[in-house]
Amino acid sequence: MSDHSIAERSTYTEYHPRWLRRRPSTYWWLERRAYLSFITRELSSIFIAWFVVYLLLFVRAVSLGHARYLEFVVWSRHPVVMVLNVVTLFFVVFHAVTWFNLAPKAMVVHLRGKRLPASLISASNYGAWVVTTAVLLWLVLGG
Amino acid sequence: MAPTHDVLIVGGGGAGLRAAIAIAETNPRLRVAVLSKVYPMRSHTVSAEGGAAGVARADDSLDEHAYDTISGGDWMSDQDAVEAFVKEAPQELLRLEHWGCPWSRESNGHIAVRPFGGMKKMRTWFAADKTGFHLLHTLFQTSLKYTGVVRYDEWFATRLLVDDGRVQGVVAIELMSGKVEAITASAVIICTGGCGRVFPFTTNAAIKTGDGMALAYRAGAPLKDMEFVQYHPTGLPFTGILITEAARAEGGHLINKDGYRYLQDYDLGKPEPKPVLRSMELGPRDRLSQAFMQEVAKGRTIDTEYGPVVHLDLRHLGKKVITTKLPLVRELCLKYEARDPITDLIPVRPVVHYMMGGIHTDMDGATPIAGLYAAGEAACVSINGANRLGSNSLTELLVFGARAGRAAAEFASSSDDHGATVAAQTKDEQRRLDDGFLRREGGRERLATLRVEMQKTMEGCAGIYRTGDALAKGVDALGVLQERACNVALDDHSRTFNTERITALEFSFMLDVAQAMVASALGREESRGAHQRTDFPKRDDQRFLAHSLAHRADGGACRIEYTPVAITRWPPAERVYGR
Amino acid sequence: MADTITIQVARYRPEEEGVQTLQDYEVPCPKDWVVLDGLNYIKDRLDGSLSFRWSCRMGVCGSCGMTVNGEPKLTCETFLSEYAGGPVRVEPLRNFPIIRDLVVEIGDFMRKLVRVKPWIVRDHEKPVAEGEYLQTPDQLDEFKQFSMCINCMLCYSACPIYGLEPAFIGPAAIALAQRYNLDSRDEGSHERLEILSEHDGIWGCTFVGECTQVCPKHVDPAGAIQRYKLTAALEGLKSFVLPRSAR
Numbered sequence: 001m002s003d004h005s006i007a008e009r010s011t012y013t014e015y016h017p018r019w020l021r022r023r024p025s026t027y028w029w030l031e032r033r034a035y036l037s038f039i040t041r042e043l044s045s046i047f048i049a050w051f052v053v054y055l056l057l058f059v060r061a062v063s064l065g066h067a068r069y070l071e072f073v074v075w076s077r078h079p080v081v082m083v084l085n086v087v088t089l090f091f092v093v094f095h096a097v098t099w100f101n102l103a104p105k106a107m108v109v110h111l112r113g114k115r116l117p118a119s120l121i122s123a124s125n126y127g128a129w130v131v132t133t134a135v136l137l138w139l140v141l142g143g
Numbered sequence: 144m145a146p147t148h149d150v151l152i153v154g155g156g157g158a159g160l161r162a163a164i165a166i167a168e169t170n171p172r173l174r175v176a177v178l179s180k181v182y183p184m185r186s187h188t189v190s191a192e193g194g195a196a197g198v199a200r201a202d203d204s205l206d207e208h209a210y211d212t213i214s215g216g217d218w219m220s221d222q223d224a225v226e227a228f229v230k231e232a233p234q235e236l237l238r239l240e241h242w243g244c245p246w247s248r249e250s251n252g253h254i255a256v257r258p259f260g261g262m263k264k265m266r267t268w269f270a271a272d273k274t275g276f277h278l279l280h281t282l283f284q285t286s287l288k289y290t291g292v293v294r295y296d297e298w299f300a301t302r303l304l305v306d307d308g309r310v311q312g313v314v315a316i317e318l319m320s321g322k323v324e325a326i327t328a329s330a331v332i333i334c335t336g337g338c339g340r341v342f343p344f345t346t347n348a349a350i351k352t353g354d355g356m357a358l359a360y361r362a363g364a365p366l367k368d369m370e371f372v373q374y375h376p377t378g379l380p381f382t383g384i385l386i387t388e389a390a391r392a393e394g395g396h397l398i399n400k401d402g403y404r405y406l407q408d409y410d411l412g413k414p415e416p417k418p419v420l421r422s423m424e425l426g427p428r429d430r431l432s433q434a435f436m437q438e439v440a441k442g443r444t445i446d447t448e449y450g451p452v453v454h455l456d457l458r459h460l461g462k463k464v465i466t467t468k469l470p471l472v473r474e475l476c477l478k479y480e481a482r483d484p485i486t487d488l489i490p491v492r493p494v495v496h497y498m499m500g501g502i503h504t505d506m507d508g509a510t511p512i513a514g515l516y517a518a519g520e521a522a523c524v525s526i527n528g529a530n531r532l533g534s535n536s537l538t539e540l541l542v543f544g545a546r547a548g549r550a551a552a553e554f555a556s557s558s559d560d561h562g563a564t565v566a567a568q569t570k571d572e573q574r575r576l577d578d579g580f581l582r583r584e585g586g587r588e589r590l591a592t593l594r595v596e597m598q599k600t601m602e603g604c605a606g607i608y609r610t611g612d613a614l615a616k617g618v619d620a621l622g623v624l625q626e627r628a629c630n631v632a633l634d635d636h637s638r639t640f641n642t643e644r645i646t647a648l649e650f651s652f653m654l655d656v657a658q659a660m661v662a663s664a665l666g667r668e669e670s671r672g673a674h675q676r677t678d679f680p681k682r683d684d685q686r687f688l689a690h691s692l693a694h695r696a697d698g699g700a701c702r703i704e705y706t707p708v709a710i711t712r713w714p715p716a717e718r719v720y721g722r
Numbered sequence: 723m724a725d726t727i728t729i730q731v732a733r734y735r736p737e738e739e740g741v742q743t744l745q746d747y748e749v750p751c752p753k754d755w756v757v758l759d760g761l762n763y764i765k766d767r768l769d770g771s772l773s774f775r776w777s778c779r780m781g782v783c784g785s786c787g788m789t790v791n792g793e794p795k796l797t798c799e800t801f802l803s804e805y806a807g808g809p810v811r812v813e814p815l816r817n818f819p820i821i822r823d824l825v826v827e828i829g830d831f832m833r834k835l836v837r838v839k840p841w842i843v844r845d846h847e848k849p850v851a852e853g854e855y856l857q858t859p860d861q862l863d864e865f866k867q868f869s870m871c872i873n874c875m876l877c878y879s880a881c882p883i884y885g886l887e888p889a890f891i892g893p894a895a896i897a898l899a900q901r902y903n904l905d906s907r908d909e910g911s912h913e914r915l916e917i918l919s920e921h922d923g924i925w926g927c928t929f930v931g932e933c934t935q936v937c938p939k940h941v942d943p944a945g946a947i948q949r950y951k952l953t954a955a956l957e958g959l960k961s962f963v964l965p966r967s968a969r
């Protein structure tokens with residue numbers, strides 16, 4: 001494919017001016033509120049990862065028998081772990097909410113030739129979340 | 144030395160890009176280049192709003208489109224060119240549809256058409272109210288398919304190279320680096336658009352400074368029909384931003400300070416609740432602008448800090464029509480006038496919009512200089528005559544852009560090397576641009592001051608109504624400005640992206656074009672279409688059923704000649720609207 | 723309101739001091755003036771050496787994008803009265819190399835635009851004599867929004883990924899690819915898929931969303947990209963699960 005601009009072909013001569021290239025600062029994410037909330041959203045994945053690890057440890061403790069399970073519960077009561085898990089809960093909810101709010105951007109659904117409104121897509125995601133939670137709670141606590 | 148390109152197209156708007164695609168499709172082995180002082184998607188085609196005309200409906204015919212165009216042009220249109228134009232129009236618009244242009248549609252999927260000023264039938268294809276934008280972006284993006292087309296983005300052509308009566312290319316400045324180079328070609332097509340910026344109030348963008356017209360004029364090509372300047376009846380005061388004719392086509396009314404639809408007083412028909420084609424607000428643009436001036440004289444217009452205005456009333460169209468068919472109009476009114484057309488009246492006034500005149504070409508875009516072609520607003524074929532109908536010019540870009548492209552390609556394929564004096568001419572030009580601008584010390588005049596004076600002069604002598612006295616004074620005033628222009632003081636002596644030097648060059652182009660316009664207007668002692676002389680108020684077919692040709696004479700003066708209009712099947716008749 | 727306002731312009735003259743400096747100018751500010759009017763006043767009356775791009779002054783050509791008080795804006799649509807009192811700081815668009823003063827180099831975008839094939843791709847072209855491709859108003863609405871892009875580059879300026887990773891293909895290029903993908907007349911989605919699924923294609927985007935925020939024409943490039951991520955992911959899955967039926 002041929003070059004479209006003669007300027008690109010010229011070498012650094014008297015006639016090729018020096019362009020000024022400014023690198024973004026390391027603290028670019030502090031410059032705008034939108035960037036900061038984006039970084040927070042991204043950081044939440046670290047807590048999601050911790051949540052998964054915690055869950056795996058929990059499953060392992062349960063499978064190794066009653067004694068190991070009790071040790072695990074005592075360890076979970078440690079203030080650091082408690083605080084960490086509370087913060088993690090906050091970030092998991094934050095992560096889910098931001099995800100559901102952004103879902104309509106990615107999912108464009110057509111019904112009988114018309115686009116479904118964004119609020120409906122969001123609402124159905126939340127709805128599915130609530131229903132799944134309710135069913136699981138019923139399974140675990142009730143039946 | 145062999146030229147670098149076979150065809151060089153100066154100007155990257157609708158006409159230029161269409162020409163490039165035409166050559167790339169019909170003759171892929173030719174080396175084509177497009178040179179533009181802005182990136183192509185910034186070209187002024189992008190601002191066009193209303194639509195592009197082409198016969199589309201079964202109840203319409205080519206002859207009717209031709210008649211509307213010819214009568215709209217007050218019989219100054221070359222009828223053979225008009226016949227070719229109306230014939231190729233629908234095909235060109237369809238070709239654009241195939242390339243992806245998002246034309247608005249009927250519910251059954253077919254192309255929709257809307258009524259437009261001066262047209263007896265509905266034949267204006269449209270893409271909401273951003274037709275020019277979609278047309279330009281479709282053409283530009285389609286042109287990217289043809290990787291052989293070389294583009295010189297942000298190069299400013301300063302001079303046409305002509306040797307032995309044949310065009311050899313151009314000398315141009317690369318804006319980014321400031322270097323001046325000759326770009327040689329066997330054929331050159333000028334598609335640089337109009338020259339609205341010689342006037343103070345215009346819909347035209349900053350870049351519309353008549354560059355190509357002046358280049359051709361200085362090289363010896365005549366400029367035709369330069370006295371015919373179209374005022375668009377509805378531009379916003381202060382900014383001059385265009386409010387498309389489509390607003391009136393959808394049913395908008397023009398009312399004066401008494402809320403009265405004043406056009407009924409000017410032989411344009413009787414007011415009806417729904418728009419009637421070729422009547423009232425759908426009359427031709429020259430008559431509507433003239434009606435405004437007469438209302439001003441009668442004291443029936445509204446005074447604002449930016450001069451007299453009338454009101455455009457769209458309230459009765461309703462929210463749905465305005466938001467679907469006129470979204471850009473609403474956006475512009477809200478942003479620049481803080482008024483919502485759904486609930487408020489919009490202040491409007493006539494503003495300079497289009498040059499019917501331009502470089503003299505034949506039906507294939509060829510000028511009298513061998514190898515030099517022109518298309519689009521920069522050219523004058525002429526199909527628009529003394530007054531252009533709205534929506535004919537976007538189609539004109541396509542039809543004549545393609546024709547000029549094909550004609551230039553044929554010329555280039557059969558030509559041989561010339562250009563012995565190219566190197567010398569280039570050196571000359573390099574010296575003029577460097578010494579004359581960058582290295583010039585002293586100078587007493589400020590560029591902006593001279594430009595404002597030129598614009599004021601043009602508004603005063605070459606407005607909607609003209610007199611011989613004012614025009615003669617205008618000729619003198621422009622002569623003085625030409626002299627003062629040699630004494631301009633520049634602040635910017637650098638090379639890198641020196642826009643002040645470009646502005647100074649554009650100003651000198653504008654002065655040349657302005658002189659041609661005023662001289663042509665002084666010579667035409669009649670009133671026809673957009674050229675109205677209060678000292679010669681009648682149309683004079685005996686003496687002036689002819690195109691004016693402005694030649695550059697020695698010493699910068701302008702010599703006017705006349706050439707007859709081509710009449711084929713429609714003998715000159717009375718122009719009738721509203722009856 | 724005061725009669726004048728201070729405009730602080732970031733100057734860069736490679737042939738002179740060679741670094742970026744801020745220069746103050748006092749300009750009048752009538753209520754109708756936009757930032758561009760202020761810049762033109764500076765150029766006409768105060769300092770002709772100020773270089774900037776502009777053309778249509780009605781928000782449709784995309785030439786006059788600059789950073790105004792830290793925000794990417796079209797200076798022809800930004801009123802001086804919004805910054806009553808001032809100063810108004812005008813800098814060139816971020817994330818692009820600066821050629822001079824307020825003029826940036828956009829060649830990178832021009833090359834990326836060509837890569838996404840922004841034209842109608844069809845296996846078989848219908849001859850013009852057979853008329854138009856039928857397209858209902860609903861089909862037009864599918865891609866209409868993405869066709870509104872004026873190539874002003876404000877989205878590239880707002881995108882932190884483009885600033886950190888200049889190889890990222892960027893919001894406008896992807897939005898324009900989607901404009902054609904979703905056009906009922908186009909058959910080139912699979913060709914564009916290859917280019918857009920590269921590492922620096924859509925997967926470079928982490929959905930910051932600022933591109934949509936600053937877009938003056940409400941194109942919603944972020945939406946275009948996220949939607950395309952879903953499409954590309956499904957295509958990827960299809961070609962993995964059913965390799966022969968996927969193109």
